[in-house]
Amino acid sequence: MTSHTAERSLGTDVQVAKGRRRRGSGWHAYLFVAPSLFGVLAFLLLPMVIVLVLSLFDWELLSDPTFVGLDNYRRLAGDGQTWHSLGVTIAYVLLCIPLQTVLALSLAMLLNQRVKGVRFYRSLFVVPWMATPIVLALVWGWIFDPRDGAINSALALVGVTGPDWLSDPTWALPAVALVSVWQYTGYNMLFFLAGLQGIPKELHDAAETDGATPAQGFWRVTLPLLNPTMFFVSVTNLIGSFQVFDTVYAMTDGGPSHTTEVINFRIFQTAFKEFDFGYAATLSTLLFLIIFLVTMAQVRFFGKRTTYDLS
Amino acid sequence: MAKRILLYAVLAVGAFVSVFPYLLVVLTAFKTQAQLSGTAPWLPGLPPTAENLAKMLAGDFPRYLLNTAVMTALLTAGQLVFTTFAAYAFARLRFRGRDVLFWLFVATMMVPSAVTMIPLFLIMRELELVNTWYGLLAPYVLGTPYGIFLMRQFFKTLPAGLEEAARIDGAGPLTILLRVMLPLCRPALGTLAIITVISSWNSFLWPLIITSGDDTKVITVAIATLKQGIGVDYNLMMAGSLIALVPMVAVFVFFQKHIVRSVVLTGLK
Numbered sequence: 401m402t403s404h405t406a407e408r409s410l411g412t413d414v415q416v417a418k419g420r421r422r423r424g425s426g427w428h429a430y431l432f433v434a435p436s437l438f439g440v441l442a443f444l445l446l447p448m449v450i451v452l453v454l455s456l457f458d459w460e461l462l463s464d465p466t467f468v469g470l471d472n473y474r475r476l477a478g479d480g481q482t483w484h485s486l487g488v489t490i491a492y493v494l495l496c497i498p499l500q501t502v503l504a505l506s507l508a509m510l511l512n513q514r515v516k517g518v519r520f521y522r523s524l525f526v527v528p529w530m531a532t533p534i535v536l537a538l539v540w541g542w543i544f545d546p547r548d549g550a551i552n553s554a555l556a557l558v559g560v561t562g563p564d565w566l567s568d569p570t571w572a573l574p575a576v577a578l579v580s581v582w583q584y585t586g587y588n589m590l591f592f593l594a595g596l597q598g599i600p601k602e603l604h605d606a607a608e609t610d611g612a613t614p615a616q617g618f619w620r621v622t623l624p625l626l627n628p629t630m631f632f633v634s635v636t637n638l639i640g641s642f643q644v645f646d647t648v649y650a651m652t653d654g655g656p657s658h659t660t661e662v663i664n665f666r667i668f669q670t671a672f673k674e675f676d677f678g679y680a681a682t683l684s685t686l687l688f689l690i691i692f693l694v695t696m697a698q699v700r701f702f703g704k705r706t707t708y709d710l711s
Numbered sequence: 712m713a714k715r716i717l718l719y720a721v722l723a724v725g726a727f728v729s730v731f732p733y734l735l736v737v738l739t740a741f742k743t744q745a746q747l748s749g750t751a752p753w754l755p756g757l758p759p760t761a762e763n764l765a766k767m768l769a770g771d772f773p774r775y776l777l778n779t780a781v782m783t784a785l786l787t788a789g790q791l792v793f794t795t796f797a798a799y800a801f802a803r804l805r806f807r808g809r810d811v812l813f814w815l816f817v818a819t820m821m822v823p824s825a826v827t828m829i830p831l832f833l834i835m836r837e838l839e840l841v842n843t844w845y846g847l848l849a850p851y852v853l854g855t856p857y858g859i860f861l862m863r864q865f866f867k868t869l870p871a872g873l874e875e876a877a878r879i880d881g882a883g884p885l886t887i888l889l890r891v892m893l894p895l896c897r898p899a900l901g902t903l904a905i906i907t908v909i910s911s912w913n914s915f916l917w918p919l920i921i922t923s924g925d926d927t928k929v930i931t932v933a934i935a936t937l938k939q940g941i942g943v944d945y946n947l948m949m950a951g952s953l954i955a956l957v958p959m960v961a962v963f964v965f966f967q968k969h970i971v972r973s974v975v976l977t978g979l980k
Contacts, residue, residue, distance in 0.1 A: 426806045428800075428804065429800040429806035429809070432800035432804070433812065435797070435854070436794065437812065438853060439850075440816060443850040443851075444827060447822075447827035447831050447834070450833065450834070451826060451830050511722070515718065526970060527730060528729050530959050530960075531959070532913040532915075532956065533913060538934065538938065538948050538949075539732050539735065539952055540732065542752075548747070548752060550735060553751055553752055582732070586729060590970075639823060642823070643824065650938065664825045671828075671832075672920060680829050684828075684829055688823060688826045692821070
């Protein structure tokens with residue numbers, strides 16, 4: 401079948417080439433791009449426009465939408481529940497990102513030495529990454545179980561009574577964040593390891609000859625040269641963490657007493673439990689704005705020192 | 712020497728922590744209710760029982776597994792086909808507006824999926840595609856900007872003169888893509904395939920929103936309702952988890968080198 405279409409197109413292409421000389425591949429290119437372009441327009445850009453427009457309406461699905469101007473945004477300003485969930489989201493991000501970045505970089509540096517079985521360890525560290533988050537929520541729910549869970553059973557061996565992790569307002573959010581750290585540390589390590597292997601050994605040798613301590617070598621040579629990797633890892637991780645949903649949904653359902661109610665969970669509740677679609681769109685706009693600003697801040701922070709080749 | 716021992720000790724602890732939850736799933740899935748409360752969670756229940764697995768597989772679970780497999784296969788096929796075409800055009804063909812369009816694609820990589828969920832749902836509702844296969848698949852079957860980015864990076868690494876010979880022989884872009892480029896793309900396509908398989912299999916929020924009936928229910932949605940359905944029967948829950956995890960573990964074991972390659976493809980090496 402493939403050869404059939406190929407041959408037919410070969411015929412038409414020769415004709416086009418005859419008529420238009422060299423730049424005959426033009427219409428082919430548009431045809432090649434068309435399906436993806438349609439996807440991007442219909443399922444990414446159109447939704448963005450709809451979110452913005454809808455945020456100016458009041459709509460509960462059953463009646464017609466009514467235009468309310470900036471009312472939703474005024475409501476947002478006084479909506480303590482949403483600002484609370486934003487605080488929860490930021491706390492979640494701060495609990496996972498630094499930890500999973502530092503752990504990933506440390507593991508990568510350990511593996512970047514002459515270690516036996518690098519590939520074996522590398523594979524094992526990445527194993528958590530492909531686990532289904534919603535399944536992880538159940539599995540870690542079991543690990544955190546106050547009575548028979550692995551953590552409290554282990555603590556009991558040394559005579560400590562562990563808390564009721566997921567029902568404890570203090571521990572619920574760190575517990576959920578830990579799942580993310582467990583899942584993504586190894587995958588991030590892959591990127592750092594690739595980055596470290598891209599640093600020429602001569603640079604470290606030169607630094608050593610100049611009398612640099614290992615610490616200086618790390619801060620002055622390794623870290624600056626890892627800049628592109630650091631940029632990629634932190635941008636993708638932050639964008640992902642700001643949208644966390646699955647683990648919260650299945651581990652804590654936003655509780656106890658809203659302490660794990662992240663912003664994406666609140667958007668979901670507002671839309672699909674309260675059917676307040678206009679306001680949910682306003683909250684989505686807020687989330688987009690935050691992610692956009694955080695990403696821009698990172699672009700500036702890593703700024704000119706990053707050579708990120710897109711050409 | 713002491714340093715080496717410490718190094719391997721840290722690596723071993725890391726490896727153990729990475730694998731432990733999986734181990735726990737297996738151990739718990741094969742325990743009876745009595746063994747569950749009678750043994751430590753990290754010890755096996757003896758003799759092991761297949762009853763939990765049998766119970767899960769006797770219900771609607773196989774059906775949800777099949778739905779998930781169908782969804783994953785279709786999304787992956789769509790991603791591979793449409794992404795290859797678009798990425799090839801962006802990487803190796805000249806046409807008006809190419810760079811502007813490509814930057815549009817890159818920019819949309821930044822659009823958070825959480826933000827588009829509600830409008831996507833409303834679009835599907837308007838088209839009366841809620842709770843249908845079309846609604847479930849449509850937003851993702853045409854490929855993702857990330858996939859196009861990845862494949863374009865790969866096409867760029869192929870030598871420039873590659874198409875010339877074929878073009879002189881009179882081959883058009885489609886022939887060149889299918890006959891000349893595609894055979895060289897196998898590793899990159901493998902990487903894209905595995906990433907898509909894993910993300911499709913794991914997807915939860917969109918299926919949760921867009922589907923409600925058994926005909927389109929996928930494994931993640933079924934797993935999420937397990938907790939409400941069977942309370943705290945951890946052995947049953949872990950049996951369900953095991954069933955959902957095994958396909959991905961298999962994919963990982965067989966294709967793990969492709970995952971490592973995805974890192975290289977992003978151009979960060």
